[in-house]
Amino acid sequence: TQSTQYKHEHLLSEKGKSRSFTHFYRSFPLPDNFKAHPKPLELVGGVPNFQIFPVESLKVGLRSKPFPNGYDTDAQVNAATANAAPSKDALSFDVLVDASEVNKVAEKDHHEEIDIKTGLQYSNTPGMDPLLKFTKDFTKEVIHPGYEDWNTILTLGGANGAYKAFEAVFNEGDVLLAQEFTFTPVVQSAKDIGFDIVSVPMDFQPTTKGGKAELTYADHLSKLLDNWATEQPGKPKPKAFYVIPDGQNPLGFSESLEHKKKVLELAEKHDFLIIEDEPYAYLNFQPVTEEPNFQLTTKEFIEALGDSYISLDTTGRVIRLESFSKVYAPGVRTGFIVGHKRVIELITEYTMVSTRNPSGLSQIVLNNTISALGGLQGYLGWIINVRNEYLKRKNALVLALQHSESVKKGWAYVNDAECGMFVTFVVNTGDAESKHEYMMNEFRLATAQTGVLTVSGGNLSISEEAKKERANFVRISLASAPDLKTLEEAAKRLSDAVVLLHKDDK
Numbered sequence: 001t002q003s004t005q006y007k008h009e010h011l012l013s014e015k016g017k018s019r020s021f022t023h024f025y026r027s028f029p030l031p032d033n034f035k036a037h038p039k040p041l042e043l044v045g046g047v048p049n050f051q052i053f054p055v056e057s058l059k060v061g062l063r064s065k066p067f068p069n070g071y072d073t074d075a076q077v078n079a080a081t082a083n084a085a086p087s088k089d090a091l092s093f094d095v096l097v098d099a100s101e102v103n104k105v106a107e108k109d110h111h112e113e114i115d116i117k118t119g120l121q122y123s124n125t126p127g128m129d130p131l132l133k134f135t136k137d138f139t140k141e142v143i144h145p146g147y148e149d150w151n152t153i154l155t156l157g158g159a160n161g162a163y164k165a166f167e168a169v170f171n172e173g174d175v176l177l178a179q180e181f182t183f184t185p186v187v188q189s190a191k192d193i194g195f196d197i198v199s200v201p202m203d204f205q206p207t208t209k210g211g212k213a214e215l216t217y218a219d220h221l222s223k224l225l226d227n228w229a230t231e232q233p234g235k236p237k238p239k240a241f242y243v244i245p246d247g248q249n250p251l252g253f254s255e256s257l258e259h260k261k262k263v264l265e266l267a268e269k270h271d272f273l274i275i276e277d278e279p280y281a282y283l284n285f286q287p288v289t290e291e292p293n294f295q296l297t298t299k300e301f302i303e304a305l306g307d308s309y310i311s312l313d314t315t316g317r318v319i320r321l322e323s324f325s326k327v328y329a330p331g332v333r334t335g336f337i338v339g340h341k342r343v344i345e346l347i348t349e350y351t352m353v354s355t356r357n358p359s360g361l362s363q364i365v366l367n368n369t370i371s372a373l374g375g376l377q378g379y380l381g382w383i384i385n386v387r388n389e390y391l392k393r394k395n396a397l398v399l400a401l402q403h404s405e406s407v408k409k410g411w412a413y414v415n416d417a418e419c420g421m422f423v424t425f426v427v428n429t430g431d432a433e434s435k436h437e438y439m440m441n442e443f444r445l446a447t448a449q450t451g452v453l454t455v456s457g458g459n460l461s462i463s464e465e466a467k468k469e470r471a472n473f474v475r476i477s478l479a480s481a482p483d484l485k486t487l488e489e490a491a492k493r494l495s496d497a498v499v500l501l502h503k504d505d506k
């Protein structure tokens, strides 16, 4: 019945639509007026009794904030404090075997805990109740889709979410559009499911002086779609567009609202879905030219995130991929998908025959952290702290690169990342296109000599043309360096590598 309500049913995969999972233990129909026992004994599922679970208690300690001791010190000090006793104001919580009494608390914003008896048991495929409810509260409060009939389901992280979204959409031979620079593991999903990827060229303008950068591709997309038959002869029109709108990986830009509107209009005109992958959206920065605000309220933080594709969507055309990896921890292998309830229905059916729900231990730890922090508002407070740390890192790195010799001489420039985990450092290869690949190879060799490892732009591209003509940059991660000094030293080494390329210049 839902299929008739979903406007984009024709864009869903045949395989996805054909599944219908039925439990072998569903109840059998009784004749009319049959007097069944009101309270039958349930001896149904192969559901182990929780008293055989070996775990009887769990205690989790929480940091008061990321880097509680700061990291403006040197790496050695940090290594020493990493295992120091927890700070006095740090939180901790116990996971109970049975939290039903605790969960009865009638406080308005009480976030339910998952206990051991429930968390280590078989559970609902879309997610355990409190955590699934959290994804819905988060969606309402922070993401606000532009229509009513949306739903959510937990995934095993963003990458798994992407695979599941693709599985719900693509038949063999169908076409996915993706940005020419993108999170390339989508290519592996394409090989696995059998769909084709067509790359969308991008324009990106540098901001050597720290002003607002621009990432645009709507005009290229429009041209490609209008001339599809000649540009991509023999290929069916695309069914979906995979996009990383905020904190683009690898470029670090965010799309403007006007740009998102243009792309959504194209999706309507040419009838395709948009799959927005937003693991970085909450690491939302200010430019280096602005005084950083480390005191954002949750309201200010949410407002600064701006509108997403799904918030502009009124018909269920957008599927949004969320991940706890970048703001909580990748090892919990948990994320969620927001989409039209029909799309979530297909993804739920696929989840039942593939991964099932994320690990109960992960759901316990994640959910009860949220609970200990005080629910959604407390969790947003944690995300703001994470964002603040990345902002410090971003500013330190961008400023160090801007003041480096190579940038001052005009031999390279740095993009002031708007959001996310990556800063791009662009090597000026001059006008001679023939020199481009040669220069980038020389640059990589030079960085091996000065001692800094980054990712080549070309390694994060799905387009041969982009690799040849527009991949004169490296992606620098802000994430794993122990401190700001390390990032500043890395900036110097990157710059020195460019200087080596110019050693014969006068």
Ligand code: PMP
Pocket (backbone or CB within 6 Å): 046
């Ligand atoms: N195989 C058989 C034969 C089973 O009976 C069950 C559980 N009822 C499973 C697999 C599912 O096991 P798991 O919880 O490891 O997915």
Ligand code: PLP
Pocket (backbone or CB within 6 Å): 156, 157, 158, 159, 160, 183, 244, 249, 277, 279, 322, 323, 324, 325, 330, 334, 335
């Ligand atoms: N999507 C993008 C754009 C990413 O950059 C990453 C991680 O690098 C992922 C998805 C995978 O994230 P997860 O750990 O949630 O699977």
